[in-house]
Amino acid sequence: MPSDQEIVDIAQDLLSDRFGDPQHLSEIEPLSGSGSAVVLRAKSAPSPFFQYRSVVLKFIPETGDPLDDVALLREIAAYQFTNALSEEIRPGPVLLAHDVDRRIIVLSDSGDGDTFAHLLERENQEERVQILRNLGASLGRMHAGTADKQDAFYTLISRILRKHPDAANLHTEREQLFARAIETGLKTLEHAGLATPELVREFSVQAEHRLTGGGSRAFTPFDLSPDNIIVADRTQFLDYEWANFHDVSFDLACVIAGFPQYLSTHPISDDEAAAFVEAWVAEVGETWPNAKNEDLLHARILAALVGWASASVAMMQYGTLGAAGEHASGDDVLPTGVDALLRPADVGPFEVDELLARRDLYETFEALARFTRASKDPKDEVVAVWATDVAERVRTPRIT
Template structure:
């Protein structure tokens, strides 16, 4: 802790003290600290291990590229490694509002969230070389930034632990998710509800550890599933979901006008849902073979992992009528887990769940 404070003080040229631990992760320590001029800053220090260093480089570069969308980047110490950021203060997150009791507030927050990411994506189209240069500035020399292998890993990791046999033709069908329509957009990476602070109708984004360019549909499908990789998952009213998806699409299409083509959008969203559903299946099934678990260790209300998995499989079925092997896999997974006997996914509390 003392070394973190000394490094931050040297960077800013003023005393940094009175650290309050904001939680961080296995990769980092995040502190709210007082400064010598009476203000406060956020100090984020990363561990000296490959994944943490990769996250440090991505976040330093991502905050710089997406300036204004997240906290202002005040200083970087690549050798430590450490970031000093603007303290945005306290504000409710999108997760807080969705788990609250106001449908109007939740709808407004969702639309603000979708608009914020759509605008950021549109405004940063074509700046891949700039992000690469920012990475180089803060790269310790041991990161690799090749194309994200995630969709391939999602397919390769499909579990057999439930005794479900893959239908004939599945491999050929799921290969299509490796060809997600390109339309690259910049994203902070983890766009889940708890990484978004709400200030009236403005959203400030947190967590740029996964900042990168990838297919627009990896992010866009968060508006439909909803929140593809997150713990804060319940059902959205159909009309609200449609509004949120339209809000994101309208903004991002300002940079990629081709996304206004319904055929392009429909195919990309469908493949995005397949990719994220297979990813959840690969990542989560083995964790709940013997007993169910909550999706978050401390937050409540929250669904269980078994609830989430069955919800994902049920939701994908109507989206893949012309992918018979994928649809059959979903049916087999649902049949194999009927014994789980979990409730259907309720609506978000804000919408009466």
């Protein structure tokens, strides 16, 4: 692992080569990064050849996991793709330089705006509704602005993978693992005595199919997280390690569910979710007229919500997406104790990490139950009952 100064030295060399003028970076400040990544902010010296006054350096260390290598390549291709977009629809920072072998990327600085995680801590209901409305509009602009550009993105992915053939067969692996995690989650719930209704299984199959197909597809980081959304002059989405073109209903479901894998002090309410979806529809209505069909949109989001909730069970239980996807086969026997996280609340004690995981699952399934009950189709009530049963199973006292 290189030191912070060594990372800065590499970045200076890359910027000097890229912009044809010696670059000097100073006032180094560590930032929080995703996973094991080292993220630094640095000030750049005034230069007629370089317009950015500060930059962000991201170093992704080797982990021995081939999927992490693919994530680096995909992130570079994603930034190359977004660089070519007009500024009004560009969803995040600008890629200024990169080096795959030295595992570093240099980005423009998104500034000192609030993270969405910080904004969600607010208690004022009117402010929160406006925050969610703004997020819906920002997501909608990204989706509508990239909906017809899938071929350009895949061209960039193919180009970079040709230089790294060992990773070529893995670049769609995450989508496949997520689909398998949905199956593993349902199996884990059943193992814990929470049977899967047939309608839930139908929705889960729809979710699996839409991970790699579906008609309403656009560019997205996919695993949206409030601490990777910066709100300053405009909203910017960070971390493109698994960016791709996906069915946009997964982004909507991710927000409505309260961001699975993320605990919030104040989960997203029904009014906030409604404002979020309304603002999103206003941006994408011309691109996808079917988005204005409330019943159709509700069904698509519901399928994605079932997918997120089920996959979350597997990821919380197994720890990683790769491990979660290993037990998807219907004939695969789950290991002993796999449902320990889902044991009834009176079968304690629970470790702190178990309590946190259960709280996250509670928020996800409770949001799924509330969203389902807004359906105009009476048969969807069986999904709401199932989600409520799961939520009640993992409901435990909050950690104070």
